[in-house]
Amino acid sequence: MKDLLKKLAETFGPAGNEAQIRDVIREKVKGFVDEVETDAMGNLIAIRKGHGPRVMVAAHMDEIGVIVTHIDEKGFLRFSNIGGVSPFVLLGQKVIFANGTVGSCGMENLSEMKDLKLNKMFIDIGATDRDSASKKVSIGDIGGLYGEAHFIGDKVIAKSLDNRSGCAVLIKTLENLAERDIHNQIYAVFTVQEEVGLRGAKIAAYRVNPDIGFAVDVTRTGDTPESPAMAVKLGGGPTIKVKDSVVLTHPLVRQFMIDIAEKKDIPYQLEVLERGGTDTGPIHLTREGVPSGAISIPARYIHTPSEMADLNDIENAVKFLVAILESELGDRGTGYLTH
C-alpha cells in the first residue's frame, strides 16, 4: 500500500491534465478487471463484468493546480487557480508542469500579509526573460504541486492524498475482488476534473447508468488545534458520508453501509461535511436518480502540499469497499432500497 500511495501521490495530474496519472492507474488495474475504457473527457473506466446490478464506484484522479495567465518580460509567470488553491498555502512552494519544468512560488512586496492573493504572486522558473520562459511554459499550461510522499509510523504526508488515497483504495479493492466470484457488475471510474466542479463523474455516470453509486474521496477532520467542530478524526476509520454540499446520502444507502461496517467489524465514522463535495453529487443526480453514498478517508491539511492521512483508515476503506461490492445489491428500485 505504501509504494502504491507514494507512486500515485507523486504523479502529475492537475484537473484537465490527467494523462500521466491515468497511464499509471491503467497499468495498475488492467490485470484485475475484464475491460478498461477511456471516455471523451478522459475518465478511466475499469469494468468487472457480471450479471447483477451495475455498481459505479468513482475516485477522482485529478488534483488541484495553477494555470499560467501571463509571462512578463523578465520571465516571471503570473497564474490563476485550478480548483481550491490558497495563496498562503502556495507561497514558497514548488510547482511542476507536465514537461517537468519546476518553479518556485513567490510574491510581490506586500505591506500586509493578509493582502496576499494569487494575483500578487508569480512563479519563478529560473528564466531570464520572456523568450526563454516561453520555451518551457506557455500561456494556459497547468502546473501541479510538487513534492515527495513521506511515511511516519501509520501516517502518510503527501500532496494530493486528495484523492490519490481514494484511487489507491479503489485499485486495492479491484485487486481483492479479482480473486473472488461476485454477482455485481463493477464499474470503477477514475474520474477527471473533480476539483473544478465534479465534471468527469457527471458524464461517466451517464455512460455507466448505474443502479447504485459510490464515491471514494477524502474528508476533513475536527481533530487539530482549534479546528472547526467536526466529528471525524484521523485513525477513527473511514467515514460514511451523511451530507456534504452536493449530496444528502439516501437514508437506506447510509443504513446499508452502516449495517455492512457493523457486520464486518470495520471501524467507521459518520461524516457531515459542511463545505465541499465529491463525485457522489453528480452520480446521484444522473438520469432519473441513482441511490448513492460515499466512503471518505479522513485527511488533515487538504489542498496543501502536506496532506496527512492514516494508513489504517485507508486499509479499512479497502475492506469496507470490498464488503460493499461483494454484498447483494438490488436493482434500482427493486432491491435493498425498497425494503
Ligand code: CO
Ligand atoms: Co479536493
Ligand code: ZN
Ligand atoms: Zn477530492
